[in-house]
Amino acid sequence: MTKRGSGRTTAALVLASVLVDEGASVVIIDADANQPLAQWAADAQLPETLTVIGDVDEENILETIAEQAAHKQFVIVELEGSPNLATSYAMSLSNLIFIPIQASHLDASEAAKTLKLVDRQRKTLRGQLHCMVFWPRANAAIQTSSAKDIQNQFAEALSSERRSGPCSFSARP
Numbered sequence: 554m555t556k557r558g559s560g561r562t563t564a565a566l567v568l569a570s571v572l573v574d575e576g577a578s579v580v581i582i583d584a585d586a587n588q589p590l591a592q593w594a595a596d597a598q599l600p601e602t603l604t605v606i607g608d609v610d611e612e613n614i615l616e617t618i619a620e621q622a623a624h625k626q627f628v629i630v631e632l633e634g635s636p637n638l639a640t641s642y643a644m645s646l647s648n649l650i651f652i653p654i655q656a657s658h659l660d661a662s663e664a665a666k667t668l669k670l671v672d673r674q675r676k677t678l679r680g681q682l683h684c685m686v687f688w689p690r691a692n693a694a695i696q697t698s699s700a701k702d703i704q705n706q707f708a709e710a711l712s713s714e715r716r717s718g719p720c721s722f723s724a725r726p
């Protein structure tokens with residue numbers, strides 16, 4: 554996941570809500586030091602099929618994901634804005650990486666760092682690691698010149714033959 558304010562927490566919660574509505578059992582692991590979802594969950598009345606686990610960092614993230622994956626259908630991990638060791642560990646146990654960005658060059662360059670990490674992880678993983686870059690906060694009606702530029706650069710980079718696995722870029726919000 555990428556820079557603060559790009560919509561990570563909101564996207565994690567929306568994804569979890571949709572899956573719970575469809576009848577799935579879901580856990581959100583909050584590995585963001587600010588604990589946005591763990592703090593929210595402390596005061597929220599959650600459905601039985603949704604749990605939120607806080608206080609997760611590089612020390613315990615591998616065990617926590619493995620334990621939860623044994624009895625939950627979906628494990629969603631919210632990570633720090635900039636990739637760190639916990640990000641690498643979480644990626645090593647993931648099937649799909651979501652990278653929300655804002656339509657700014659600063660955000661796009663953070664996303665590019667995360668994509669490089671995805672590529673490095675793919676070299677050490679046996680399974681497929683899919684990823685998706687998207688911009689949840691962009692205005693669908695107005696496309697800025699920065700957004701167009703970022704869109705073109707990502708589309709080109711993600712279709713490059715040098716990439717070692719599937720990655721998609723949602724061109725529209």
Ligand SMILES: Nc1ncnc2c1ncn2[C@@H]1O[C@H](COP(=O)(O)OP(=O)(O)O)[C@@H](O)[C@H]1O
Pocket residue numbers: 555556557558559560561562563564689690
């Ligand atoms: N899809 C969206 N549409 C409109 N506003 C959004 C959307 N996603 C997030 N926001 C708003 O953007 C701000 C940052 O979102 P947040 O999910 O907290 O980002 P992050 O977790 O990356 O820091 C919040 O005020 C949130 O309400």
Ligand SMILES: [Mg+2]
Pocket residue numbers: 558561562563585589
């Ligand atoms: Mg957040």
